[in-house]
Amino acid sequence: MLKKQTVVLLLILAIVGSSALTLFVSKDHSFATSPGAGILASGGSNGLKQEEAKKLGTALDLIEGNYYQDVDRTKLVDGAINGMMQSLEDPYSSYMGKQTAKEFEESIEGSFSGIGAEVSSDNGNVMVVSPIKGSPAEKAGIRAKDIILSVNGQSLQGLELNEAVAKIRGPKGSEAKVSVKRTGTASPIEFVIVRDDVDLETVKAHMEPGKIGVIEITQFSLNTGERFKSELTKLEQQDMKGLVIDVRNNPGGVLSVVIDIADQFVPQGKVIVQVEDKDKKRDKNVSKGKGKSYPVTLLMNKGSASASEILAGALQQSAGAKLMGENSFGKGTVQTSFEKQLGDGSLLKITIAKWLTPNGSWIHKKGIKPDIAVSQPDYFSVAPINKKVSLQYNTNNSDVKNAQIMLDGLGFKPGRKDGFFDQKTTTAVKEFQSSEKLKVTGIIDAKTAESLESALIKAIRDPKRDNQMKSGIEEVRKEIAASASNK
Incomplete structure (x- = not known):
């Protein structure tokens, strides 16, 4: 019997299916810093050569004329385009049909259906880039680098990304049995996930004691810049002394938005980010801001990708901020979408450049190291327990360890x-069962396992258990004190 997660996982996957929000150049934003130097291309100018068009047309005719069943011509054309995109061997470049393209545009605007995570295609596997901070996916235990193996018994391995996502989608309220492979676990982890819709608030802020502000950014959507500026202004009006910016499990977003946010902290004339095109030409985005007089710390983890990494690099190298937490994901490329050119509502999302930190480092597949490494407690990343078999005295396996x-x-x-599973473990299980008013047996059956996971999820949500956030706030507090003592 698979466990129904105590929080609802939302699995329609617009943001997820398109793997779109890692770093996106919006259609109305050219990256160029000088006239005529735009990095954003408008597409090719020549199209197919005569012999290429003939070859493809002949293949289409041969399939339609000779295949033993009727074929869908639109499907064949879409398949040809998908084949071209797959030949790039780039998990961030993809073709989207009309419906997927519509959902992608909605996700860029900050309102979408999904689990609150992003996936990409990695060597034929559907890999989680990041569950968004505070999302149902994160709360249920989905982690960056998880591989989604199957949904409702249907394998996703080897499928084109949009095809795989189509198997994950379903009507609101329906269930998806999802099998996940995680590094360090011998057996797949299984979840029963209830599909639903989600409306994402990308910025949350509050003030900690000592006038230390905290702003969480869950992704960089088109409205995130305005929301961030508004929340920052409110905190500053309350006489904020220092700031913690939290981009943990933030998969990225719109390039212009992260630049606008970084511009508020990076002093005028200093570089925020560099973008390099296929011809090795670099455009530098230089801050027009004034910087901040108060200390800033940024929290990140292995689910902090692309635009989050741009912000981290800019604040560290050009604004003197401290980075805390874990090594980031490592995505150093820039995408844009082309839909008007296709003319039917579908679109191509193509990697057009790579980005570099202010000092010229390319962090792709490496990530950014924190200035101060801080890990969460081991129970933050523990895998769910297999409910098919009860665990009891003298058992020895990974489920007992979890x-x-x-x-x-x-x-x-x-x-x-x-x-x-020794006698002391039996005693601990009995104490837990007693506290939860369960039958006290010392055996971990399905009901006890579900109660354990439920209690753990509640504990993880407790801010007092967040080592990284506590360390970030303490670091800002130290810097405030040091600054005051130097005056």
């Missing part, structure tokens, strides 16, 4: 976290 990590994180001390 249960021990959960028990320890919740304050019930099993005495070990190596996967061997």
Whole structure:
């Protein structure tokens, strides 16, 4: 029996299916810093050569005339375009049909249906780039680098990305049984996910004691820049002394938006980001802002991708901010979409350039290292327990290890976290069962496992358990104190 997650996972995947929000150049924004130097191309000018058009047309005619069943001509043409995109071997370049393209545009605007995560195609696998901070996907335990193996028993391996996403989609309220492969776990992890719609608020802010502001950015949508500026102004009007910016599990977004946000912190004349095209020509975006007098710390993790990494690099190298948390994802390319040229509502999303940090580093597939490394407790990333088999005294496997990590994180001390179910683990299970008013057996059956996971999710949501956030706030507090002592 698969576990129904205690939080609803939202799986229609507009942001996810298009793998679009890593770093997107909006259609009305040219990156150029000088007249005529735009990095954003408008498309090719020659199209197919006569012999190429003849070859493709002949292939189409041969298929239609000789295939043993009737064929869908539109499907064949779309398949040819998909084939071209796949031949690029670039997980961030893709073709989208009319409906997928519509959902993609909605996701760029900040309102979409999905789990609150992004996926890309990686060697024939559907890989999670990042669950968005605070999203149902993150709360349920979906992690960056997870591989989605199957949905409702249908394998996704080897499928074109949009085809794979189509199998994940479904009517609101329906369930999807999702199997996930995670590095470090021997067996696939299974979830039962309830599909639904989600409306994303990309910016959240609050003030901590000591006048330390905190702003979380879950992705860089078209409205994120205005929301960020508004929340920052409110905090500054409350006499804010320092700021923590949280881009953990932020998969990226619109290039112009992250530039506008960085511009508020990077002093005038300093570089925010560089973009290099296929001809090795670089455009530098230089700040027009004045910078800030208060200390700034940025929190990131392995789910912080692309536009989040641009912000991290700009603040670290050009604004003197501290980066804290974990190494970032490592996505250093820029995409844009072309839909008017195709004329039927479909679009091509194409990687047009790579971006570099102010000092010229290309972080692709490497990420950015934090100035101060801070990990979360081990129970933040523990895998769910397999509910098909009960765990009891003398059992020794990875599910017992996961249960021990959960028990320890919740304050019930099993005495070990190596996967061997000993007498002390039995006692810890009994104590947990008693606290949850479950039948006290010392055996982890499906009901006890579900209760364990439910209690853990609630614990993880407690800000007091967030080591990275606490460390970020403390670092800002130290810098405020140091600045005051130097005056």
